Amino acid sequence: MYCWCFQALIQFQSRQSAVNARSTLQGRNIYDGCCQLDIQFSNLEELQVNYNNDRSRDFTNPNLPTEQKGRPSQPGYGDAGNMYAAQGSGGRAVGFPQMANAAAIATAFGGGLPPGITGTNDRCTVLVSNLNSDRIDEDKLFNLFSIYGNIVRIKLLRNKPDHALIQMGDGFQAELAVHFLKGAVLFEKQLEVNFSKHAHITQGADTREYISSNLNRFNRNAAKNYRYCCSPTKIIHLSTLPQDITEEEIVSLVEEHGTVVNSKVFEMSGKKQALVQFENEEQATEALVCKNASTLSGSVVRISFSQLQNI
Structure with missing residues (x-):
């Protein structure tokens, strides 16, 4: 059975309207049980619509002519040349534009970027090497890299068991991951994290898909999650x-991963939260990688690094 993956570009009157539409409709089905929507922001500033027909329509100008039969459709519709492309189901391109959450980024960082972050990277795929191949898997990599952005898919390289490719949601998120995780220690191995030469990871039997995972952190409260991005810490x-x-x-829950120096359970906005301080960053990183998304009494626990120096 072959499935077609159709795409469309929609321009709203305001940025906020587009943000609201994505927040409300992302992951919803057009029909019951099928045609799940995958909505991403385009890097096009403006849509140019020349014809009102079954392929394009300008709702602000009902007097546009109908496209003549045989005339090619407008360049850019479904054209991956103007997008940072990720391979989706059916082999069609899905756009993940650099700095797609521009408003959230500006809110998180107060109009500036953290030292060492350029905001100009357009490569979405990251190559991580020197992994402990006996202890690592895709879900553990997801737990670590999802702190810095949404994860599209992950591929462990079978011919190089200590290497993996990780495709992030956009170039800015990939830059955050490279910047903050380069040199981090996990399972007694110092990670090497760089941008990959591959623009995207081709979907296949040896890849793990995460694009629709509800564990991706940046579909909601993106500004808050960007603000908490940092290198691994002890807490x-x-x-x-x-x-x-x-x-x-x-x-x-976490003590098997290292020496717990201090801990604290507290309540904020009516919700229980906790801090746990380990002896060093490696132990805290292992606890996060292994215990994020654990279930406690029906609640799925989310773990991040804290920028506090002590509890």
Whole structure:
């Protein structure tokens, strides 16, 4: 069975309207059980529509002519040449433009970027090497790299077991991952993280898909998540916890990954959260990689690095 993957570009009157539409409709089905929407921001500033017909329409100008039969459609519709392309189902391109969440980025960083971040990278795929191949898998890599952006797909290289390709949501998120994770230590190995020469990871049997995962952090509260991006620290922050969680249960969840120096359970905006401080960054990183998305009393725990120096 062959499935077609159709695409369309839609221009709203305002940026906020586009943000609201994506937030509301992302992942919804057009029909019950099928035709799931994958909505991303385009890097085109303006759509030029010359004809009102079944392929294009300008709703602000109903007097446009109908396209003559046989005339080619407007360049740019479904043209990956103007997009940072990711391979989607059916082999068609899905755009993940650089700095797609421009408004969220500006809010998070107050109009400036963190030192060392240029905001000009357009490569979405990251190559990570010197992995501990005996202990790593796609989900653990997702847990670590999803702190810096949405994950499209991950591929462990079978001919190089200590290498993996990770396709991020856009070039800015990939730059954050490279900047903050280069040299991080995981499972007694110092990671080497660089931009890949591959524009995207081709979907296949040896790839793990995450584009529709509800564990991706940047579909909601993107500004908040950008603000918390940092290199691995000794302290992890746990959220989305059960309301009746205890400090002992939190420590029990993560203590196998290192020496717990201090811990604290607290409440913010009516929701239980926790901080756990380890002896070093490597132990905290291992706890995050292994225990993010764990289930406690029906709650899926989310773990990030905390920028606090001590608890």
